[in-house]
Amino acid sequence: ADPALQRALGWAKTEEALPIALARQAFVRGEMIWRGDTRMIYVIGRDGRWQVHPDTFVEGEPEQDPAITPPDGLFQPIRGFGKLWRSDPKVRERTGWALAKEQGYGGFVQEFERGLLISGGDRTLALIAQDGNLEMGTVWN
Numbered sequence: 708a709d710p711a712l713q714r715a716l717g718w719a720k721t722e723e724a725l726p727i728a729l730a731r732q733a734f735v736r737g738e739m740i741w742r743g744d745t746r747m748i749y750v751i752g753r754d755g756r757w758q759v760h761p762d763t764f765v766e767g768e769p770e771q772d773p774a775i776t777p778p779d780g781l782f783q784p785i786r787g788f789g790k791l792w793r794s795d796p797k798v799r800e801r802t803g804w805a806l807a808k809e810q811g812y813g814g815f816v817q818e819f820e821r822g823l824l825i826s827g828g829d830r831t832l833a834l835i836a837q838d839g840n841l842e843m844g845t846v847w848n
Contacts, residue, residue: 712847715835717820724815729827731810732788735781735803739788740825740832742816748791749825749834751846752801757834758843760798762787777804784809822847 728743737752746762764787771785772793781804784792788809792799814827822835822844833847 712833715847716822716824716833720818720820724817724824724826727814727816729812729814729825730788731812731828732784732808733806734784735806737802739784739791739802739809741787741809742825744816746787748787750791750798750801751832751834755846756844757846759841760791760795762791764790781805782808 725744730741730743732739737750740749740751741747741762742749748760748762749757750760751757768790771783771789775783775793777783783789784805786809788805792802810828812828814825816826817824822833822841825832825834835844835847837844
């Protein structure tokens with residue numbers, strides 16, 4: 708229904724959105740979304756920019772670092788979000804502390820020539836690639 712969004716995304720790579728498992732965690736300065744089908748983590752800043760990182764967490768690894776104590780009312784992310792957050796200072800700076808624990812849910816993803824739509828929970832995000840690079844870009848508002 709939005710011609711400008713269609714131009715930004717390009718043509719769909721599949722006829723319909725694919726159902727997938729998702730997880731989301733809100734942070735002081737953004738959020739992270741995990742895709743169960745690809746095991747990729749989308750780091751989305753409040754500035755409207757996003758990057759994607761592989762989820763390298765393996766069952767049996769420590770879920771969190773007990774030496775890191777969040778301020779009152781905030782959380783240290785755990786598992787895949789936490790491993791990425793602890794190991795990448797740029798991600799930690801971009802997001803800040805978690806506002807709540809991560810939440811898993813079912814949703815849909817549809818990939819396009821120049822980005823993707825992630826839908827689930829209470830919203831749909833359009834992630835537009837930057838200069839054809841499907842690993843970073845901007846969030847369509």
